[in-house]
Amino acid sequence: MAANALTRQLSSTSTLWPPLKKPTFSKPRFAKPTPVSAFAMASFTTTQVAPAAIVGGGRVGTALKEMGKGQDLLVKRGELVPLDFEGPIFVCTRNDDLEAVLEATPRSRWNDLVFFQNGMIEPWLESKGLRDANQVLAYFAVSKLGERPIDGKTDTNPEGLTAAYGKWASVVAERLSVGGLSCKVLDKEAFQKQMLEKLIWISAFMLVGARHTGATVGVVEKEYRSEVSALIAELASAAAAEKGITFDPAMEDRLCAYSRAVAHFPTAVKEFKWRNGWFYSLSEKANAEGKPDPCLLHTAWLKEIKVV
DSSP, X not given: OHHHHHHTTTTOSOSXXXXXXXXXXXXXXXXXXOOOOHHHHXXXXXXXXXXXXXXXXXXXXXXXXXXXXXXXXXXXXXXXXXXXXXXXXXXXXXXXXXXXXXXXXXXXXXXXXXXXXXXXXXXXXXHTTOTTOEEEEOOOXXXXXXXXXXXXXXXXXXXXXXXXXXXXXXXHHHHHHHTTOOOEEOOHHHHHHHHHXXXXXXXXXXXXXXXXXXXXXHHHHHHSHHHHHHHHHHHHHHHHHHHTOOOOSOXXXXXXXXXXXXXXXXXXXXXXXXXXXXXXXXXXXXXXXXXXXXXXXXXXXXHHTTOO
C-alpha cells in the first residue's frame, strides 16, 4: 500500500499553481503563521524546527508545514514572499511556475530559495544567476492533502534516497527527520549525480512505457528490461559527457529498484522541457555541430511516439 501511495505523488510537487502569466500585485498580502495541526502534534517529535516560508499549498508544501511548529508562513498564489522573514523559502510548485515565484520574491531573498522541483532545472537556475541554489531531490510522496509523507526507500538503498544541497540543506534534513523522512546532505557534485540519475530514471522509464500502451513502471522493469537498460546506458553516457562527471557503478540496479518501489505508477512522457527535453537538446546541439547524436535511441523513440 505504501508503494501505491508513493506512486501517486512522483509526477509533481504541487498542483497549486497552474501555468501562470506574469503576476501583478495591486496590494501585497502576506501569509500569517498557522497553528500546528492535530496530525502534527500526534505524529512529530519535540525536535526544534527552524521556521520557513513555504511557497505552494499543495500536498508537499502542506506536509512541510505540518512538520513545523506553527511559525511557518504559507505563501499562496498572489502573495509576495516577505522581505523581513528570516529563514529558508521552500518552493513547492510546478516547474512552469518558477518564473512567477521568482518575480514574487525580493531579489535579496533569492539565495534563500530552496527548490523542491523534479527534473532538470539547472539551465533555468543558471539563467537567473542561481548556479548554487539550494535544492532538494525529494523521493518521498504524499498521497493526499494532509496525509503523512511516505519515504521512498528501496531494496538497494534502504537508507533512503532523498537528498539536499546548499546552505539550508541541514535545516531541510532536520525538518524531514521530524516528519519521519530520511534526507542526505550532499555537496554539489554528489547532489548533481543523484539529480541526473533521477532525471535518467524518469526519462527512460516514461519513454519506454509510452511505447507500450498501458505499461506501468513495474511492467517496464519486468517485461521491457532490455529496452530500458539500453536507454539508461545511453542517457547516462550522454549526461556524463555533457557534465564531465562519472556516475557510481550499478546505476541500472538502483533505478530498477526504485521502479519496483513505485511499480504501479503509470507511464507517459510529460513536462518535456524539464525531463526528456534536456537529453533531446544534447541531440540537437550535436546535430548542429555535425556530430553523431549522443542519444540516438532516445531520439528515435521520441519520434516514434510523435513527441518530436
